[in-house]
Structures are given as C-alpha cells and as structure tokens.
Amino acid sequence: MKAIIIEDETAAVNSLKAILQQNSVADIEVVAELESIEDSIEWFQSSSPPDIIFMDIHLADGLAFTIFEQVEVAAPVVFTTAYDEYALQAFQVSSIDYLLKPITLNSLEHALNKFLLFNPTERREHILRTNAMIENRKEVKKLLVMLADKFYPLPVDDICYFYTAREKVTAHTFDGKKHPVDRTLDTLYEQLNQQNFFRANRQFIISRKSVKDVDLWSGNRLSVNLFIPVPERIVISKVKTPIFKKWIMQEED
The missing domain is CATH 3.40.50.2300 (Response regulator)
Known part of the structure; x- marks a missing residue:
C-alpha cells in the first residue's frame, strides 16, 4: 500500500x-x-x-x-x-x-x-x-555459521541473541560463545519464529528464553536484561514497548 x-x-x-x-x-x-x-x-x-x-x-x-x-x-x-x-x-x-x-x-x-x-x-x-x-515463510531451525575455514550448523534454540556492529552479525549462544552469521538482522528476523524471537532495536534480536528481567527506562522505554552479558544496553523504544509486552506474555512455541 x-x-x-x-x-x-x-x-x-x-x-x-x-x-x-x-x-x-x-x-x-x-x-x-x-x-x-x-x-x-x-x-x-x-x-x-x-x-x-x-x-x-x-x-x-x-x-x-x-x-x-x-x-x-x-x-x-x-x-x-x-x-x-x-x-x-x-x-x-x-x-x-x-x-x-x-x-x-x-x-x-x-x-x-x-x-x-x-x-x-x-x-x-x-x-x-x-x-x-x-x-512462503520458511522458519529456520538451524543456521550455517563459519569457524575458521569450516562451516557448521547451529541450532536456533541454542541462540540467546543476535547482535550487529560494524555491519557484522554474530549469534551469541547460551554457553557464552559467539558465532559469525552471514545474514543481516532484517533477513534473520523474517526467517525466525517471531513468537520466540523479538527485534528489540537496530542492534539486537533477542530470544524469549534469554530474557531475565526488564527495567523501566527513561522516556517510557524499557531496558531488557538477559541471562548472559551483552555488548551494550538493550533498550526497547517507546513505540515498541507495547509490542514487546504483548510478545513476552505469549506462550513460546
């Protein structure tokens, strides 16, 4: 339209x-x-x-x-x-x-x-x-990621969050490891199960299982805390706050 x-x-x-x-x-x-x-x-x-x-x-x-x-x-x-x-x-x-x-x-x-x-x-x-x-939407169950000169499948269920910086995307798993992903966050989000993953902002896609708790932040925003460390604070904008609240209350697939 x-x-x-x-x-x-x-x-x-x-x-x-x-x-x-x-x-x-x-x-x-x-x-x-x-x-x-x-x-x-x-x-x-x-x-x-x-x-x-x-x-x-x-x-x-x-x-x-x-x-x-x-x-x-x-x-x-x-x-x-x-x-x-x-x-x-x-x-x-x-x-x-x-x-x-x-x-x-x-x-x-x-x-x-x-x-x-x-x-x-x-x-x-x-x-x-x-x-x-x-x-046409095909939900991804595993991602093909690269380590050194080898490729290996990474189960999506193992991923805590995706993060992008300097045009590079990494998948961070619950065991604290980082895995380079050859896709943009936009492409990933279209292929992920959006009941289980949320596009928090331009830098992060987070897993529902990764959310530890949520703090109120300035300007009617939210700050999300995960079970593992993150490179920067995950802030949910005022516009996305009601969408996030609805998402976090849904039952996970």
Whole structure:
C-alpha cells in the first residue's frame, strides 16, 4: 500500500514512519514526505494518487484544508494532529479517521482496519499478500555459521541473541560463545519464529528464553536484561514497548 505523509515536524514524521513499520495490518510504503501546503498541491498536481494519506492539520504555511480547496485529493485521509477542534471539518473532506498526537500503534491500526473495511479491493489484495507471505515463510531451525575455514550448523534454540556492529552479525549462544552469521538482522528476523524471537532495536534480536528481567527506562522505554552479558544496553523504544509486552506474555512455541 502506497502512502504519503504531509507533516512539517521531522520528529513527528519519523515517529509515524516507525509506527507504520511496526503495524500488523498492512504493508505500507511511504512514497512521499511533504512539509507544506505548497509542496502538497504541487505533488498532487504532478503525481498519481496514493492509496492513503497521513496529514497533519497545522502546517508551516497554514491549515491543511487549503489543499482540498486547490486540488482534488483522490485518496482517503487519516488526519494526525495535536488539536481536537478540527474533527468536524476533517470529516467534511475525504477523512476516514482523526488521530490525536502522540499517535499510538493501536490507534493507527484501527485507522488502517477502517481503511481496509471501506476498500474491498485493497482488502482482498491484503489478504492474498498475507496468505502468500505465510505460505512462503520458511522458519529456520538451524543456521550455517563459519569457524575458521569450516562451516557448521547451529541450532536456533541454542541462540540467546543476535547482535550487529560494524555491519557484522554474530549469534551469541547460551554457553557464552559467539558465532559469525552471514545474514543481516532484517533477513534473520523474517526467517525466525517471531513468537520466540523479538527485534528489540537496530542492534539486537533477542530470544524469549534469554530474557531475565526488564527495567523501566527513561522516556517510557524499557531496558531488557538477559541471562548472559551483552555488548551494550538493550533498550526497547517507546513505540515498541507495547509490542514487546504483548510478545513476552505469549506462550513460546
């Protein structure tokens, strides 16, 4: 699903993109990030409409409703704003939801589910894509790793966590050993059982069995402690915290 974001605050754009990446409703590609009414009008005049638009109301050069007065907006809009007084005006244009900042994963997924509900074609394609991903996903039971000039299989169940630094990935087993892995964390995470492994941040994928306890950290984040030493603190972001809590409470396969 192709989306555009109309927002003049860089932090808000980055936060929304992070939540979009974490959502479990739809696979979303952000094709444009626009900061102003002027930029948005120019984009709509020269580009094919996206599938969905995430739009702040207060932009640097005025209220976003001006965009609808200047060009045809042929896509459903999810308004993302810190102000609640524009809700009625928002639903007079092509709005399907009105989300108050800070945007949460739950509120975003609610908006996306509403989008799919009112777009049968997109809903069917989403179901087909999801089914295809499930059928094609091959869960890895062992990894082929290298030691000196030899390769050997490493059972995934023996792995406490994966860690990446300087573009190198290592698997750390419960016996304290390190094993170089010739895959990125992104690739690994797609192939691992995601009930048993969690992508904590850009540096770590952790095993459920490895989690000793969790500390509250600054900024509504979490700090995860494992049963073996780690090269740096494992911090779960504010955005990922509710996802982590849900994951850690699930039963392991």
